[in-house]
Amino acid sequence: MREAMKEFLPVLKNTKLFSGVGEEEIGSMLSCLGARLRTYKKGEYVLRQGERLEEIVLLACGRALIQKEDYWGNRSILGEIGVGEIFGEAYVAPESGALLNDVVALEDSAVFFFDAKRVITTCSSACRFHSMVVRNLFYAVSEKNRSLVQKLDHISRRTTREKLISYLSEEAKRQNRADISIPFNRQQLADYLSVDRSAMSNELCRMRDEGLLKFERNRFWLRAN
């Protein structure tokens, strides 16, 4: 194991991918997972649209952006990647095509690459914790899956009101109570639901006036009827 990698063991230890595995064990697994470490200057591309990906990628330090360019060259931002997060993992399956997005470093960053085949094929008994990593990987993809389904469900509603109802009632169900706190301010909620902020604000107030709900800042009280 390279010295540079050793430096990031505390980071790896706290990732979802290595959850439940100690630094010692991670250190001894790295070669088994075919790990390599690369650094990127701000603005450099970590992954490029059109590439085939055969490694699972983990941001060890820095910050990165997922963006895409359409057929006509219009660019749009899809999300941000923070330290400890993995990405690209959904594109290592052999039947998956090339990458559809670019990943660009927003700051000077360090990135781990793990050979996907070696990650998902548990090796000999030497790696007692390898199967735990596989499980963690599956859980990580599952979690992304769940939040994608939820978001899709909200956004696919036709009207702003329906989107709000979908999102808020989902949260109420999840938090199992009628008064909920949401992790967004108005602008972020509007972005999340893909609507205009002011139009959403209008709709919220209309719903309040109709007695459907009450709110204050990021707290909402739903009335069940």
Next chain:
Amino acid sequence: MREAMKEFLPVLKNTKLFSGVGEEEIGSMLSCLGARLRTYKKGEYVLRQGERLEEIVLLACGRALIQKEDYWGNRSILGEIGVGEIFGEAYVAPESGALLNDVVALEDSAVFFFDAKRVITTCSSACRFHSMVVRNLFYAVSEKNRSLVQKLDHISRRTTREKLISYLSEEAKRQNRADISIPFNRQQLADYLSVDRSAMSNELCRMRDEGLLKFERNRFWLRAN
């Protein structure tokens, strides 16, 4: 292994989950995966919103619907499940909450349940193909993930035109050509993009008149500019 299960071995063999595994091996793995088989009458609930799921579910025969009910009791359909498809796999992670959707049998159906823990924890050397199933499971979730991200990307556009451009240019990129065939008719495309069919039809024709593209039925020619 129960006789009833044996009957479905040919079905299992052709699923993504057991891809690459022969009937023989599947048969000997079933107990190792904690498989159980249940039948449902048309209209019965296979999974219920609010339940905790600890099994991976596979439709062995019949047809099922994924639906959901919001806080106010409004029902909506999210998708259909066909023979050989797995579902619920994204909800077996321990940190995932309860199910948010119902799954209802559309016809008399037979359903396999596999103990998630036993699936993702490869057992002793007795199951040589177990790790292949784990890999298949990961690939299956990855695939769902990819299509969800794509759909979300299209739907989150504000206007019908942007949604169409997003979808069509994505397809063009994926099929690596400017003339593409899509697997939808107009109504289905409108449903997929969450817009009104007639409005979408209007927009398509407007784009054609502006020279952005040409189309005939489900074939589209994109002009890059």
Next chain:
DNA sequence: CTCTTTTCGTTGGATATACAACCGATTTGT
């Protein structure tokens, strides 16, 4: 072949949304 069904474009009116702009309240930084 004829009849039926499906598909798709078109129209018009009611409604919802986006967009820009503004303001007061609250929060943040110094």
Next chain:
DNA sequence: ACAAATCGGTTGTATATCCAACGAAAAGAG
């Protein structure tokens, strides 16, 4: 304590979308 920035509600207007309905063309059935 003050200035600056952020946040959230409001308004007005142009535009886009939904919705229902219609008809022609294509596909499918008998």
